[in-house]
Amino acid sequence: MKKFLLAVASVVLGTVSAMAADLAPQYTKAPAMAPSYNWTGFYVGANVGGQWGSADPTTSTVFSPTGYFAASSVPAIAAVGAQKVNSSSVTGGLTAGYNWQVNQAVFGLEGDINYFGFKGGATGSAVYPCCAPFSFAVSSQVSADWLATIRGRIGFVATPNWLIYATGGAAIAEVRSNFKFTDTFTVTESAAIRDTRVGWTAGVGSEHAIGGGWSLKAEYLYVDLGRSTATSTNLTAGALQNVFTHSVDLKSNIVRVGVNYKFGGPVVARY
Structure with missing residues (x-):
């Protein structure tokens, strides 16, 4: 009988111990905190893309009662001299900037200098209204080799690693134009414009951080460099003279992709 009671007690105690073990609090290790990208910091980068634009040179x-042209020739020259030059080319260059992130907003200042590659020309001709069959011709050449911008950026962090932004500021380029007037009386006139223009630019973009300070971006910019004007009095018609006015403007669309590298900056922990 005593052995039986001892066996029963042993079974009961084992069962209670097992139940106590099951009811004991279970502890698990907290997950490690993963780093979240922060956009604050200085960065440099490079970009490549394409530009397509247009210029509107005029002559x-x-x-003048004592000038070379008849009154009817003046509007005819203006009509032929209102020309259109289209250009498209590859563009690419270097970028530098600084971002400040405040919660989900990112504010930045960015500058870049790029090969622009704008180049083109146009030619038109017509018969003198007063003096058929004698005619005249007007030609224009426009180019801009480089483009620099200084822009502000304001963006929204859609995800910790993905920034969507708008940008705008100043656009700077040297616009060069050459103009020439000729007619079948062998009269000629020419002029040139060399003007470092300060215009404006605006656009939108998206940038994605890929780790290690590197990020990839895609961007669209519209550029308007305004209009430059020059006058000329070098008409080769002996004592007969006429003042010519030449002008040119330049506008362009730019689509480009790029890679940036950010130096330092805080890393925010997240679960």
């Missing part, structure tokens, strides 16, 4: 003159 005109004025009527």
